[in-house]
Amino acid sequence: MSDQSQTNTRRATGRTYPPGYGIVEPVANYRPWDVDPEFAELYGSIKDHTMVDIYRLWTLWFIARQVPAGDILEIGSWRGGSGAVLARAAIAPVRTVPARRVYLADTFAGVVKATERDTYYRGGEHANTSADIVRDLLASVGAPGVEILEGVFPDQTGAAVSGRRFALCHIDVDVYQSAKDCFEWAWPRMEAGGVVVFDDFGFYGCEGVTSFVAEIAGQGLTVVPSLSGQAIVTRAG
Ligand SMILES: C[S@@+](CC[C@H](N)C(=O)[O-])C[C@H]1O[C@@H](n2cnc3c(N)ncnc32)[C@H](O)[C@@H]1O
Known part of the structure:
Protein backbone atom coordinates (compact mmCIF):
# COMPACT_ATOMS: atom_id res chain seq x y z
CA MET A 1 0.00 0.00 0.00
CA ARG A 31 -24.93 12.50 -4.27
CA PRO A 32 -28.33 13.16 -2.69
CA TRP A 33 -27.40 16.76 -1.88
CA ASP A 34 -27.49 17.53 -5.60
CA VAL A 35 -31.13 16.51 -5.96
CA ASP A 36 -32.63 17.68 -2.65
CA PRO A 37 -33.92 21.18 -3.48
CA GLU A 38 -34.66 22.17 0.12
CA PHE A 39 -31.18 21.19 1.27
CA ALA A 40 -29.53 22.77 -1.78
CA GLU A 41 -31.29 26.09 -1.20
CA LEU A 42 -30.42 25.99 2.49
CA TYR A 43 -26.78 25.14 1.76
CA GLY A 44 -26.55 28.10 -0.60
CA SER A 45 -27.74 30.36 2.22
CA ILE A 46 -25.40 29.09 4.92
CA LYS A 47 -22.22 27.96 3.18
CA ASP A 48 -20.38 31.18 3.97
CA HIS A 49 -21.16 30.71 7.68
CA THR A 50 -19.62 27.29 8.15
CA MET A 51 -16.38 25.32 8.13
CA VAL A 52 -18.37 22.12 7.66
CA ASP A 53 -18.40 20.74 4.12
CA ILE A 54 -21.48 19.75 2.16
CA TYR A 55 -20.97 16.03 2.87
CA ARG A 56 -21.04 16.46 6.63
CA LEU A 57 -23.85 19.01 6.46
CA TRP A 58 -25.99 16.69 4.38
CA THR A 59 -25.31 13.87 6.86
CA LEU A 60 -26.49 16.14 9.70
CA TRP A 61 -29.57 17.13 7.67
CA PHE A 62 -30.40 13.48 6.95
CA ILE A 63 -29.96 12.34 10.56
CA ALA A 64 -31.72 15.33 12.13
CA ARG A 65 -34.85 14.80 10.05
CA GLN A 66 -35.25 11.18 11.13
CA VAL A 67 -34.26 11.01 14.81
CA PRO A 68 -36.96 10.17 17.39
CA ALA A 69 -38.66 12.67 19.68
CA GLY A 70 -36.30 14.90 21.61
CA ASP A 71 -34.42 18.15 21.36
CA ILE A 72 -31.37 18.96 19.28
CA LEU A 73 -28.17 20.32 20.80
CA GLU A 74 -25.11 21.54 18.94
CA ILE A 75 -21.96 22.40 20.83
CA GLY A 76 -19.60 24.41 18.66
CA SER A 77 -21.69 26.57 16.34
CA TRP A 78 -19.16 29.27 15.38
CA ARG A 79 -21.03 31.38 12.76
CA GLY A 80 -24.10 29.17 12.80
CA GLY A 81 -23.92 27.26 9.51
CA SER A 82 -24.27 23.69 10.75
CA GLY A 83 -26.65 24.88 13.48
CA ALA A 84 -28.90 26.46 10.86
CA VAL A 85 -29.02 23.14 8.99
CA LEU A 86 -30.03 21.39 12.22
CA ALA A 87 -32.64 24.04 13.01
CA ARG A 88 -34.24 23.78 9.58
CA ALA A 89 -34.16 19.96 9.76
CA ALA A 90 -35.97 20.17 13.11
CA ILE A 91 -38.97 21.76 11.41
CA ALA A 92 -38.96 19.28 8.51
CA PRO A 93 -38.97 15.84 10.17
CA VAL A 94 -39.62 12.75 8.05
CA ARG A 95 -41.54 11.09 10.89
CA THR A 96 -44.25 12.39 13.20
CA VAL A 97 -42.61 13.75 16.33
CA PRO A 98 -43.56 16.47 18.80
CA ALA A 99 -42.03 19.87 18.10
CA ARG A 100 -38.38 19.94 19.06
CA ARG A 101 -36.36 22.63 20.73
CA VAL A 102 -32.98 23.43 19.20
CA TYR A 103 -30.06 24.71 21.27
CA LEU A 104 -26.84 26.05 19.76
CA ALA A 105 -23.92 26.42 22.17
CA ASP A 106 -20.66 28.29 21.70
CA THR A 107 -18.24 30.24 23.81
CA PHE A 108 -18.21 32.90 21.05
CA ALA A 109 -14.68 33.40 22.33
CA GLY A 110 -13.11 30.47 20.54
CA VAL A 111 -11.84 27.02 21.39
CA VAL A 112 -11.27 26.16 25.07
CA LYS A 113 -9.64 23.33 27.05
CA ALA A 114 -6.83 22.59 24.60
CA THR A 115 -4.25 20.32 26.24
CA GLU A 116 -1.19 18.32 25.27
CA ARG A 117 -3.54 15.76 23.70
CA ASP A 118 -4.28 18.28 20.94
CA THR A 119 -1.73 18.77 18.21
CA TYR A 120 -2.98 21.94 16.52
CA TYR A 121 -5.33 23.84 18.81
CA ARG A 122 -3.94 26.01 21.62
CA GLY A 123 -7.16 27.80 22.67
CA GLY A 124 -8.93 30.90 21.35
CA GLU A 125 -9.18 29.77 17.71
CA HIS A 126 -12.43 30.56 15.86
CA ALA A 127 -13.32 33.55 18.05
CA ASN A 128 -14.34 35.56 14.96
CA THR A 129 -18.08 35.21 15.56
CA SER A 130 -20.87 36.32 17.88
CA ALA A 131 -24.30 35.22 19.04
CA ASP A 132 -25.81 38.00 16.90
CA ILE A 133 -24.16 36.60 13.76
CA VAL A 134 -25.82 33.26 14.50
CA ARG A 135 -29.19 34.86 15.33
CA ASP A 136 -29.15 36.83 12.07
CA LEU A 137 -28.36 33.69 10.05
CA LEU A 138 -31.14 31.73 11.74
CA ALA A 139 -33.64 34.50 11.00
CA SER A 140 -32.51 34.67 7.37
CA VAL A 141 -33.10 30.95 6.77
CA GLY A 142 -36.48 30.82 8.53
CA ALA A 143 -35.43 28.98 11.66
CA PRO A 144 -36.90 30.95 14.56
CA GLY A 145 -37.11 29.91 18.19
CA VAL A 146 -33.61 28.52 18.48
CA GLU A 147 -31.99 29.14 21.86
CA ILE A 148 -28.36 30.22 21.87
CA LEU A 149 -26.24 29.16 24.83
CA GLU A 150 -23.30 31.55 25.20
CA GLY A 151 -20.37 30.33 27.28
CA VAL A 152 -18.32 27.19 27.87
CA PHE A 153 -20.47 24.08 27.60
CA PRO A 154 -21.30 22.31 29.87
CA ASP A 155 -19.48 24.24 32.59
CA GLN A 156 -21.28 27.56 32.14
CA THR A 157 -24.38 26.77 30.09
CA GLY A 158 -25.23 23.09 30.65
CA ALA A 159 -27.43 23.91 33.64
CA ALA A 160 -29.80 25.86 31.37
CA VAL A 161 -30.73 22.65 29.52
CA SER A 162 -29.94 19.95 32.08
CA GLY A 163 -33.59 18.87 32.32
CA ARG A 164 -34.02 18.37 28.57
CA ARG A 165 -33.85 15.08 26.63
CA PHE A 166 -32.01 15.00 23.33
CA ALA A 167 -32.50 13.16 20.05
CA LEU A 168 -29.38 14.57 18.43
CA CYS A 169 -26.22 16.08 19.81
CA HIS A 170 -23.64 17.51 17.39
CA ILE A 171 -20.26 17.96 19.05
CA ASP A 172 -17.94 20.19 17.02
CA VAL A 173 -15.47 21.52 19.57
CA ASP A 174 -12.08 20.54 18.04
CA VAL A 175 -10.23 19.31 21.16
CA TYR A 176 -10.13 16.28 23.44
CA GLN A 177 -11.24 17.69 26.79
CA SER A 178 -14.18 19.70 25.45
CA ALA A 179 -15.35 16.74 23.39
CA LYS A 180 -15.12 14.50 26.47
CA ASP A 181 -16.92 16.92 28.79
CA CYS A 182 -19.68 17.56 26.24
CA PHE A 183 -20.17 13.88 25.47
CA GLU A 184 -20.22 12.80 29.12
CA TRP A 185 -22.80 15.50 29.86
CA ALA A 186 -24.98 14.67 26.85
CA TRP A 187 -24.87 10.86 26.73
CA PRO A 188 -27.10 10.22 29.82
CA ARG A 189 -29.58 12.75 28.41
CA MET A 190 -29.92 11.08 25.00
CA GLU A 191 -33.23 9.45 24.14
CA ALA A 192 -33.26 5.83 22.99
CA GLY A 193 -32.47 5.98 19.29
CA GLY A 194 -30.85 9.37 19.75
CA VAL A 195 -27.61 10.07 17.94
CA VAL A 196 -24.36 11.81 18.86
CA VAL A 197 -22.31 13.07 15.92
CA PHE A 198 -18.68 14.09 16.43
CA ASP A 199 -17.58 16.44 13.68
CA ASP A 200 -13.84 16.29 14.20
CA PHE A 201 -13.08 12.57 14.23
CA GLY A 202 -11.40 12.33 10.84
CA PHE A 203 -9.35 15.49 10.67
CA TYR A 204 -5.61 16.06 10.84
CA GLY A 205 -5.18 18.56 13.66
CA CYS A 206 -8.09 17.16 15.69
CA GLU A 207 -6.29 14.05 16.95
CA GLY A 208 -7.54 14.76 20.47
CA VAL A 209 -11.12 14.17 19.37
CA THR A 210 -10.09 11.12 17.34
CA SER A 211 -8.50 9.64 20.46
CA PHE A 212 -11.53 10.42 22.63
CA VAL A 213 -13.82 8.67 20.15
CA ALA A 214 -11.44 5.68 20.17
CA GLU A 215 -11.71 5.64 23.98
CA ILE A 216 -15.50 5.41 23.99
CA ALA A 217 -15.39 2.75 21.27
CA GLY A 218 -13.02 0.83 23.52
CA GLN A 219 -15.46 1.15 26.39
CA GLY A 220 -18.21 -0.74 24.62
CA LEU A 221 -20.08 1.89 22.64
CA THR A 222 -20.61 1.11 18.97
CA VAL A 223 -19.12 4.00 17.03
CA VAL A 224 -19.69 4.29 13.29
CA PRO A 225 -16.84 6.12 11.56
CA SER A 226 -17.75 7.99 8.41
CA LEU A 227 -15.41 8.81 5.54
CA SER A 228 -16.89 12.32 5.77
CA GLY A 229 -14.77 12.68 8.91
CA GLN A 230 -17.65 12.37 11.34
CA ALA A 231 -18.09 9.66 13.98
CA ILE A 232 -21.61 8.61 14.89
CA VAL A 233 -22.87 6.92 18.06
CA THR A 234 -26.50 5.86 18.55
CA ARG A 235 -27.97 5.44 22.05
CA ALA A 236 -29.55 2.01 22.21
CA GLY A 237 -31.66 2.55 25.29
C1 LIG B 1 -14.86 24.41 14.28
S1 LIG B 1 -15.84 25.53 15.15
C2 LIG B 1 -17.50 25.00 14.86
C3 LIG B 1 -17.88 25.08 13.41
C4 LIG B 1 -19.37 25.13 13.14
N1 LIG B 1 -20.07 23.93 13.57
C5 LIG B 1 -19.63 25.43 11.68
O1 LIG B 1 -20.74 25.16 11.21
O2 LIG B 1 -18.74 25.97 11.02
C6 LIG B 1 -15.64 25.05 16.83
C7 LIG B 1 -16.37 25.96 17.78
O3 LIG B 1 -16.46 25.29 19.04
C8 LIG B 1 -16.52 26.27 20.05
N2 LIG B 1 -16.24 25.57 21.31
C9 LIG B 1 -15.20 24.76 21.58
N3 LIG B 1 -15.31 24.22 22.81
C10 LIG B 1 -16.47 24.69 23.33
C11 LIG B 1 -17.16 24.47 24.57
N4 LIG B 1 -16.70 23.65 25.51
N5 LIG B 1 -18.33 25.14 24.76
C12 LIG B 1 -18.82 25.97 23.81
N6 LIG B 1 -18.22 26.18 22.62
C13 LIG B 1 -17.07 25.55 22.38
C14 LIG B 1 -15.52 27.30 19.59
O4 LIG B 1 -15.76 28.56 20.16
C15 LIG B 1 -15.72 27.30 18.07
O5 LIG B 1 -16.57 28.33 17.65
Whole structure:
Protein backbone atom coordinates (compact mmCIF):
# COMPACT_ATOMS: atom_id res chain seq x y z
CA MET A 1 0.00 0.00 0.00
CA SER A 2 2.95 2.35 0.15
CA ASP A 3 2.44 3.69 -3.40
CA GLN A 4 -1.19 4.56 -2.68
CA SER A 5 -0.21 6.17 0.59
CA GLN A 6 2.48 8.29 -1.05
CA THR A 7 0.00 9.50 -3.65
CA ASN A 8 -2.64 10.32 -1.12
CA THR A 9 -0.36 12.34 1.07
CA ARG A 10 0.96 14.69 -1.60
CA ARG A 11 -1.45 15.15 -4.49
CA ALA A 12 -3.77 18.17 -4.85
CA THR A 13 -2.68 20.23 -1.88
CA GLY A 14 0.97 19.37 -2.04
CA ARG A 15 0.69 18.84 1.69
CA THR A 16 2.51 15.92 3.27
CA TYR A 17 0.63 14.08 5.98
CA PRO A 18 1.92 11.68 8.61
CA PRO A 19 1.00 7.98 8.50
CA GLY A 20 -2.71 7.48 9.00
CA TYR A 21 -3.65 10.74 7.27
CA GLY A 22 -3.99 11.74 3.63
CA ILE A 23 -6.53 12.56 0.96
CA VAL A 24 -9.63 10.36 1.23
CA GLU A 25 -11.44 9.51 -1.99
CA PRO A 26 -14.42 7.19 -1.50
CA VAL A 27 -15.60 5.42 -4.63
CA ALA A 28 -19.31 5.80 -3.82
CA ASN A 29 -21.18 8.08 -6.20
CA TYR A 30 -24.59 8.70 -4.60
CA ARG A 31 -24.93 12.50 -4.27
CA PRO A 32 -28.33 13.16 -2.69
CA TRP A 33 -27.40 16.76 -1.88
CA ASP A 34 -27.49 17.53 -5.60
CA VAL A 35 -31.13 16.51 -5.96
CA ASP A 36 -32.63 17.68 -2.65
CA PRO A 37 -33.92 21.18 -3.48
CA GLU A 38 -34.66 22.17 0.12
CA PHE A 39 -31.18 21.19 1.27
CA ALA A 40 -29.53 22.77 -1.78
CA GLU A 41 -31.29 26.09 -1.20
CA LEU A 42 -30.42 25.99 2.49
CA TYR A 43 -26.78 25.14 1.76
CA GLY A 44 -26.55 28.10 -0.60
CA SER A 45 -27.74 30.36 2.22
CA ILE A 46 -25.40 29.09 4.92
CA LYS A 47 -22.22 27.96 3.18
CA ASP A 48 -20.38 31.18 3.97
CA HIS A 49 -21.16 30.71 7.68
CA THR A 50 -19.62 27.29 8.15
CA MET A 51 -16.38 25.32 8.13
CA VAL A 52 -18.37 22.12 7.66
CA ASP A 53 -18.40 20.74 4.12
CA ILE A 54 -21.48 19.75 2.16
CA TYR A 55 -20.97 16.03 2.87
CA ARG A 56 -21.04 16.46 6.63
CA LEU A 57 -23.85 19.01 6.46
CA TRP A 58 -25.99 16.69 4.38
CA THR A 59 -25.31 13.87 6.86
CA LEU A 60 -26.49 16.14 9.70
CA TRP A 61 -29.57 17.13 7.67
CA PHE A 62 -30.40 13.48 6.95
CA ILE A 63 -29.96 12.34 10.56
CA ALA A 64 -31.72 15.33 12.13
CA ARG A 65 -34.85 14.80 10.05
CA GLN A 66 -35.25 11.18 11.13
CA VAL A 67 -34.26 11.01 14.81
CA PRO A 68 -36.96 10.17 17.39
CA ALA A 69 -38.66 12.67 19.68
CA GLY A 70 -36.30 14.90 21.61
CA ASP A 71 -34.42 18.15 21.36
CA ILE A 72 -31.37 18.96 19.28
CA LEU A 73 -28.17 20.32 20.80
CA GLU A 74 -25.11 21.54 18.94
CA ILE A 75 -21.96 22.40 20.83
CA GLY A 76 -19.60 24.41 18.66
CA SER A 77 -21.69 26.57 16.34
CA TRP A 78 -19.16 29.27 15.38
CA ARG A 79 -21.03 31.38 12.76
CA GLY A 80 -24.10 29.17 12.80
CA GLY A 81 -23.92 27.26 9.51
CA SER A 82 -24.27 23.69 10.75
CA GLY A 83 -26.65 24.88 13.48
CA ALA A 84 -28.90 26.46 10.86
CA VAL A 85 -29.02 23.14 8.99
CA LEU A 86 -30.03 21.39 12.22
CA ALA A 87 -32.64 24.04 13.01
CA ARG A 88 -34.24 23.78 9.58
CA ALA A 89 -34.16 19.96 9.76
CA ALA A 90 -35.97 20.17 13.11
CA ILE A 91 -38.97 21.76 11.41
CA ALA A 92 -38.96 19.28 8.51
CA PRO A 93 -38.97 15.84 10.17
CA VAL A 94 -39.62 12.75 8.05
CA ARG A 95 -41.54 11.09 10.89
CA THR A 96 -44.25 12.39 13.20
CA VAL A 97 -42.61 13.75 16.33
CA PRO A 98 -43.56 16.47 18.80
CA ALA A 99 -42.03 19.87 18.10
CA ARG A 100 -38.38 19.94 19.06
CA ARG A 101 -36.36 22.63 20.73
CA VAL A 102 -32.98 23.43 19.20
CA TYR A 103 -30.06 24.71 21.27
CA LEU A 104 -26.84 26.05 19.76
CA ALA A 105 -23.92 26.42 22.17
CA ASP A 106 -20.66 28.29 21.70
CA THR A 107 -18.24 30.24 23.81
CA PHE A 108 -18.21 32.90 21.05
CA ALA A 109 -14.68 33.40 22.33
CA GLY A 110 -13.11 30.47 20.54
CA VAL A 111 -11.84 27.02 21.39
CA VAL A 112 -11.27 26.16 25.07
CA LYS A 113 -9.64 23.33 27.05
CA ALA A 114 -6.83 22.59 24.60
CA THR A 115 -4.25 20.32 26.24
CA GLU A 116 -1.19 18.32 25.27
CA ARG A 117 -3.54 15.76 23.70
CA ASP A 118 -4.28 18.28 20.94
CA THR A 119 -1.73 18.77 18.21
CA TYR A 120 -2.98 21.94 16.52
CA TYR A 121 -5.33 23.84 18.81
CA ARG A 122 -3.94 26.01 21.62
CA GLY A 123 -7.16 27.80 22.67
CA GLY A 124 -8.93 30.90 21.35
CA GLU A 125 -9.18 29.77 17.71
CA HIS A 126 -12.43 30.56 15.86
CA ALA A 127 -13.32 33.55 18.05
CA ASN A 128 -14.34 35.56 14.96
CA THR A 129 -18.08 35.21 15.56
CA SER A 130 -20.87 36.32 17.88
CA ALA A 131 -24.30 35.22 19.04
CA ASP A 132 -25.81 38.00 16.90
CA ILE A 133 -24.16 36.60 13.76
CA VAL A 134 -25.82 33.26 14.50
CA ARG A 135 -29.19 34.86 15.33
CA ASP A 136 -29.15 36.83 12.07
CA LEU A 137 -28.36 33.69 10.05
CA LEU A 138 -31.14 31.73 11.74
CA ALA A 139 -33.64 34.50 11.00
CA SER A 140 -32.51 34.67 7.37
CA VAL A 141 -33.10 30.95 6.77
CA GLY A 142 -36.48 30.82 8.53
CA ALA A 143 -35.43 28.98 11.66
CA PRO A 144 -36.90 30.95 14.56
CA GLY A 145 -37.11 29.91 18.19
CA VAL A 146 -33.61 28.52 18.48
CA GLU A 147 -31.99 29.14 21.86
CA ILE A 148 -28.36 30.22 21.87
CA LEU A 149 -26.24 29.16 24.83
CA GLU A 150 -23.30 31.55 25.20
CA GLY A 151 -20.37 30.33 27.28
CA VAL A 152 -18.32 27.19 27.87
CA PHE A 153 -20.47 24.08 27.60
CA PRO A 154 -21.30 22.31 29.87
CA ASP A 155 -19.48 24.24 32.59
CA GLN A 156 -21.28 27.56 32.14
CA THR A 157 -24.38 26.77 30.09
CA GLY A 158 -25.23 23.09 30.65
CA ALA A 159 -27.43 23.91 33.64
CA ALA A 160 -29.80 25.86 31.37
CA VAL A 161 -30.73 22.65 29.52
CA SER A 162 -29.94 19.95 32.08
CA GLY A 163 -33.59 18.87 32.32
CA ARG A 164 -34.02 18.37 28.57
CA ARG A 165 -33.85 15.08 26.63
CA PHE A 166 -32.01 15.00 23.33
CA ALA A 167 -32.50 13.16 20.05
CA LEU A 168 -29.38 14.57 18.43
CA CYS A 169 -26.22 16.08 19.81
CA HIS A 170 -23.64 17.51 17.39
CA ILE A 171 -20.26 17.96 19.05
CA ASP A 172 -17.94 20.19 17.02
CA VAL A 173 -15.47 21.52 19.57
CA ASP A 174 -12.08 20.54 18.04
CA VAL A 175 -10.23 19.31 21.16
CA TYR A 176 -10.13 16.28 23.44
CA GLN A 177 -11.24 17.69 26.79
CA SER A 178 -14.18 19.70 25.45
CA ALA A 179 -15.35 16.74 23.39
CA LYS A 180 -15.12 14.50 26.47
CA ASP A 181 -16.92 16.92 28.79
CA CYS A 182 -19.68 17.56 26.24
CA PHE A 183 -20.17 13.88 25.47
CA GLU A 184 -20.22 12.80 29.12
CA TRP A 185 -22.80 15.50 29.86
CA ALA A 186 -24.98 14.67 26.85
CA TRP A 187 -24.87 10.86 26.73
CA PRO A 188 -27.10 10.22 29.82
CA ARG A 189 -29.58 12.75 28.41
CA MET A 190 -29.92 11.08 25.00
CA GLU A 191 -33.23 9.45 24.14
CA ALA A 192 -33.26 5.83 22.99
CA GLY A 193 -32.47 5.98 19.29
CA GLY A 194 -30.85 9.37 19.75
CA VAL A 195 -27.61 10.07 17.94
CA VAL A 196 -24.36 11.81 18.86
CA VAL A 197 -22.31 13.07 15.92
CA PHE A 198 -18.68 14.09 16.43
CA ASP A 199 -17.58 16.44 13.68
CA ASP A 200 -13.84 16.29 14.20
CA PHE A 201 -13.08 12.57 14.23
CA GLY A 202 -11.40 12.33 10.84
CA PHE A 203 -9.35 15.49 10.67
CA TYR A 204 -5.61 16.06 10.84
CA GLY A 205 -5.18 18.56 13.66
CA CYS A 206 -8.09 17.16 15.69
CA GLU A 207 -6.29 14.05 16.95
CA GLY A 208 -7.54 14.76 20.47
CA VAL A 209 -11.12 14.17 19.37
CA THR A 210 -10.09 11.12 17.34
CA SER A 211 -8.50 9.64 20.46
CA PHE A 212 -11.53 10.42 22.63
CA VAL A 213 -13.82 8.67 20.15
CA ALA A 214 -11.44 5.68 20.17
CA GLU A 215 -11.71 5.64 23.98
CA ILE A 216 -15.50 5.41 23.99
CA ALA A 217 -15.39 2.75 21.27
CA GLY A 218 -13.02 0.83 23.52
CA GLN A 219 -15.46 1.15 26.39
CA GLY A 220 -18.21 -0.74 24.62
CA LEU A 221 -20.08 1.89 22.64
CA THR A 222 -20.61 1.11 18.97
CA VAL A 223 -19.12 4.00 17.03
CA VAL A 224 -19.69 4.29 13.29
CA PRO A 225 -16.84 6.12 11.56
CA SER A 226 -17.75 7.99 8.41
CA LEU A 227 -15.41 8.81 5.54
CA SER A 228 -16.89 12.32 5.77
CA GLY A 229 -14.77 12.68 8.91
CA GLN A 230 -17.65 12.37 11.34
CA ALA A 231 -18.09 9.66 13.98
CA ILE A 232 -21.61 8.61 14.89
CA VAL A 233 -22.87 6.92 18.06
CA THR A 234 -26.50 5.86 18.55
CA ARG A 235 -27.97 5.44 22.05
CA ALA A 236 -29.55 2.01 22.21
CA GLY A 237 -31.66 2.55 25.29
C1 LIG B 1 -14.86 24.41 14.28
S1 LIG B 1 -15.84 25.53 15.15
C2 LIG B 1 -17.50 25.00 14.86
C3 LIG B 1 -17.88 25.08 13.41
C4 LIG B 1 -19.37 25.13 13.14
N1 LIG B 1 -20.07 23.93 13.57
C5 LIG B 1 -19.63 25.43 11.68
O1 LIG B 1 -20.74 25.16 11.21
O2 LIG B 1 -18.74 25.97 11.02
C6 LIG B 1 -15.64 25.05 16.83
C7 LIG B 1 -16.37 25.96 17.78
O3 LIG B 1 -16.46 25.29 19.04
C8 LIG B 1 -16.52 26.27 20.05
N2 LIG B 1 -16.24 25.57 21.31
C9 LIG B 1 -15.20 24.76 21.58
N3 LIG B 1 -15.31 24.22 22.81
C10 LIG B 1 -16.47 24.69 23.33
C11 LIG B 1 -17.16 24.47 24.57
N4 LIG B 1 -16.70 23.65 25.51
N5 LIG B 1 -18.33 25.14 24.76
C12 LIG B 1 -18.82 25.97 23.81
N6 LIG B 1 -18.22 26.18 22.62
C13 LIG B 1 -17.07 25.55 22.38
C14 LIG B 1 -15.52 27.30 19.59
O4 LIG B 1 -15.76 28.56 20.16
C15 LIG B 1 -15.72 27.30 18.07
O5 LIG B 1 -16.57 28.33 17.65
